[in-house]
Amino acid sequence: MPSFEVVATCGGARRGRLTTAHGVVETPVFMPVGTQATVKSLEPRDLDAMDVQIILANTYHLLVRPGPEIVGACGGLHRFMGWKGPILTDSGGFQVFSLATLRKMTPEGVRFNSHVDGRNLFLGPVESMAVQRVLGSDIAMCFDECPPYPCDPAYAQQAVARTLQWARTCREQPRAEGQMVFGIVQGGDDAALRASCARELAAMDFDGYAVGGVSVGEPEDVLVREMALGVAELPFDKPRYVMGLGDLWQIVEGVARGVDMFDCVMPTRHARNGTAFTRDGPLHIKAGEFKADTRPIEAGCTCYACQNFPRAYVRHLLNVGEILGVRLLTLHNIHCYMCFMAEMRAAIADGTFGEWAKEQKERLRGASAEGGSRRGGGGPPPRPPRQAWGEPTPRGGGESGQGCPAAATEGGESGQGCPAAATEGGEPGHGCPARAAGGGPPLA
């Protein structure tokens, strides 16, 4: 039966174990985003090979296409997409507000036109939970309203009231067998509002709790404060998830404050833009300086891409638009995230999280502060501002992770991971790179 236990702590950081209907998730965990029932360019066996523990899919997108009846006829989302591990589904609340057009709010939910074909649809707490039940996800999220940043205080209050009302409704709905339901804390940048929202949700006794509405365009200090505010009021013995947070250093900040779960489209979306994430910051692989570079994407990385191909090849593939380029970079990026989380879990279990976190943040932030030339074009593409409400969205989907760097591209990822199969302790056999600084096999 679904359960969660904290198996070790180190300062505010927690090493936990979340048992779902489709397997155990060792936390802290990063969940790769598979908005449209696929982690873009990867097969489930790729995810398995990288020790991905849990992935995310999206109710809004799967409601619009192909429709829950199709997924249901195939036996649910796990069978539909050939993934046997745990799945978390976002409720669609965020996407209804960020992607759909001609929205009309009612106390029961939102009537809107699909961003794909303009079809008139309705999604509220009852409908969202019904779709998530058919999908058969292991963790269903409550249908919520995510206010933008900045937000008028009166509006933020109204959004929290609606989110709480909808949470009560969600809690009463029938569930798939073994399905957990998480409540979502909203409240914008208002400390008191976030705290009271968290307390009220905690009183409803959900299986876990998420902090939503962060990483929606606010400055970093505000983001960290919002995250801390949301988490502080949540029960210790339940999993805590911050939605849409994907910068590695932000994940460290979250874990230091007791967050267990993360998701973001960054490692997959930025791969499609030619950005490789490394432990020393991002690399823009399409840059001219890598034209004849015989080294792997990241020295010391044990991923399939780094073990077999030079940067010059990956750059060539990307520059001529070959699909394999995106796939190799996605493999590397997800592997990077998985290894980062596995090391983090080991550090918490060892009681060395503080030192580990300090070292990682210095490497990651130092690299971004140094700017671009050394790293080849400097950092990932700037995070686009969250789309304003009511602003039309380009057709074709868009990545709609809650709070994730918005921006629509073809398809769309809307997650709110990278799993490393762990056992408490050192996670033996994970295959993570013992990354000797500057090491790694030359591929010349």
Ligand SMILES: [Zn+2]
């Ligand atoms: Zn690699």
